[in-house]
Amino acid sequence: MAKVLLALCMGVAASTTVWAAQVSPPVLDSERVKEGQGIYRQYCSSCHGGNAEGALDWREPNEQGELPPPPHNQEGHTWRHSDADLYEMIAKGWRDPFNETDHLTMPPFGEILAPEEIEAVVTYLKSLWTEEQRRYQLQESLKEPFPAATKQNP
Numbered sequence: 264m265a266k267v268l269l270a271l272c273m274g275v276a277a278s279t280t281v282w283a284a285q286v287s288p289p290v291l292d293s294e295r296v297k298e299g300q301g302i303y304r305q306y307c308s309s310c311h312g313g314n315a316e317g318a319l320d321w322r323e324p325n326e327q328g329e330l331p332p333p334p335h336n337q338e339g340h341t342w343r344h345s346d347a348d349l350y351e352m353i354a355k356g357w358r359d360p361f362n363e364t365d366h367l368t369m370p371p372f373g374e375i376l377a378p379e380e381i382e383a384v385v386t387y388l389k390s391l392w393t394e395e396q397r398r399y400q401l402q403e404s405l406k407e408p409f410p411a412a413t414k415q416n417p
């Protein structure tokens with residue numbers, strides 16, 4: 264019985280892997296990417312860099328014990344977050360729990376940007392990632408999509 268169960272589990276695991284490998288991220292809407300890039304340049308590039316390359320030494324906390332703005336391109340780890348997480352971090356602001364500071368080093372934009380604008384910025388960031396990073400991020404976002412109140416976009 265145990266052997267049958269094991270075989271069954273392995274079968275499921277194998278087919279899940281095949282399924283995951285087959286899901287390709289949708290082609291991004293180039294208009295949304297352009298719109299997002301415009302918003303990015305206006306509101307984000309002063310900290311995260313003109314091409315989302317992040318601050319120099321972004322991995323090391325500064326003298327205040329705060330983590331500098333990270334890159335959002337394929338060198339960073341923004342792609343590890345689901346759409347829901349990215350939306351929340353941008354709308355409500357964020358600081359790494361390990362920061363030795365209590366203010367939000369990443370400012371909240373929920374009162375400045377409309378939900379569609381936050382999604383457009385995220386769409387722009389997606390255009391900076393590798394196919395594999397996008398595939399990973401898509402899997403995360405299927406579980407945790409953008410808030411339902413906003414328009415669903417790749």
Ligand code: HEC
Nearest residue numbers: 306307310330331332333340341352357358359368369384
């Ligand atoms: C005043 C500087 C500043 C501005 C402006 C700013 N950020 Fe940030 N952002 C930060 C800092 C600093 C962090 C790192 C916080 C930490 O990890 O402690 C961060 C973190 C983030 C993160 C989470 C980290 C990750 O995994 O990538 C996202 C997403 C993000 N910013 C997106 C944006 C977007 C989109 C905008 C523009 C709408 C923006 N930021 C504008 C400073 C800024």
